[in-house]
Amino acid sequence: MATLYQLHSTMDTLRRSTEEMSRTWHNGDSIVLLGTTVAFIDWLSAYLNDNEIDGITAIYALTDDVAQLSANTTGKLNLDTKLTGVLTDAEWINLTQDRQFDKVVTIAL
Template sequence: MATLYQLHSAMDTLRRSTKEIALTWRAGDSILLLGTTVAFIDWLEAYLDESEIRGVGGIYALADDVAQLAASTTAELNLNAKLTRILTDEEWVKMTQDPQFDKVVTIAL
């Protein structure tokens, strides 16, 4: 079984949020970036590298949140290469109910 971490974090709390996730992380867990957190994906990757977090099952973002970014920002971040998938709201709800996840944890610091 795996955990889906829903991460909603400002840039100034992202490192702390990543440390919170690391406390209960298991290989195969996944992260869903909520709100503006998707804009900080490069920083998230750096914090994941310096943490105890290994074996990420997937990193996802919501289509509505990605759409809020400027097209140039989206291209510069190269989200298609860094995200496992961009989800619609309906897909997000289905994911939270997927039996592969025994827990859905929201981190919003």
């Protein structure tokens, strides 16, 4: 079974949040980026590498959170190639209840 991590971090807490996640990470786990966390996806990638977090099944963001970014920022972040999917609120709720995940962990430091 896998874990779905819901990561809600500012740039200031992203490194520490990733360190927290690394303590229980298993190959095959997935991540949902909440709030402004999606804007720091490149930093997240670097911190994941620093903490030797690999074997990520999927990385998602919420439609409303991506919509808060300017078109210029979204283009520069190249989210289409970095995210597995962008979820509506209903899809997010369904994902948290998906049987593939035996637990959902929210990290918000």
